[in-house]
Amino acid sequence: MIELTPLSGKYFGVLFxxxxxxxxxxxxxxxxxxxxTAFSELWYELIARCKNCYYIILDDKLPIGFCNIYNIDRKNKNAEIGYYIGDDRYRFKGxxxxxxxxxxxxxFYEHNLHKIYAKTFGTNAGNxxxxxxxxxxxxxxxREDKFEDGQYEDVVIFGLLEKEFRRFIGMGDELI
Ligand SMILES: CC(C)(COP(=O)(O)OP(=O)(O)OC[C@H]1O[C@@H](n2cnc3c(N)ncnc32)[C@H](O)[C@@H]1OP(=O)(O)O)[C@@H](O)C(=O)NCCC(=O)NCCS
Known part of the structure; x- marks a missing residue:
């Protein structure tokens, strides 16, 4: 079973x-x-600032990845998300x-946001x-927005509105 659990100190080792x-x-x-030590201090500080922003993805209680909500703009009700399945044996399995x-x-429903963004490298076709x-x-x-491995990489921004998400859920994908 896939669950999200708030990031806490006990997961810093695997996150690191x-x-x-x-x-x-x-x-x-x-x-x-x-x-x-610096990594742990940084994460304790970030968690203290936002308790329902940083999550570890658990698969039958085993940590397999990380996801988060950040750059929250309360006035315009939007934010960015980031995520990955850290252990590649668990990717591409739904x-x-x-x-x-x-x-x-x-x-959308705890932070009460209107729109979510995700940024990805233009080369990350799977994502x-x-x-x-x-x-x-x-x-x-x-274009050429991030400097990685000695070269500039293009970044693509994707957006999803709450009403689009609602429609997506209504399209046969049952609510979890
Ligand atoms: C991107 C990621 C989170 C997707 O999770 P996942 O469990 O592997 O994806 P799922 O198996 O649930 O796939 C869902 C759908 O996404 C698409 N998809 C996901 N990964 C894909 C890939 N590498 N190539 C093509 N399509 C892909 C497919 O449409 C798939 O649906 P389908 O199986 O019906 O065709 C995961 O592969 C990952 O962490 N990758 C490495 C890190 C990364 O790129 N993170 C995003 C950075 S911003």
């Missing part, structure tokens, strides 16, 4: 491992390389569809297909 996985970072983008639906439910399969629409193409 995923954030250092070169192949995964090539798909999601690289952050600053921090020591485990788990993404389940956790993303749960994350979007939190974003683009994944987002489109949820009804996300391409809203912008940012």
């Amino acid at each position: 491992e995923w954030e250092r996985d070169e192949k995964l970072q090539g798909l999601v983008g690289r952050g600053k390389k921090l020591s485990f 788990k993404g569809r389940i956790f993303l639906k749960k994350l979007l439910q939190i974003a 683009i297909k994944f987002l489109k399969s949820f009804g996300f629409k391409e809203e912008g193409y940012l």
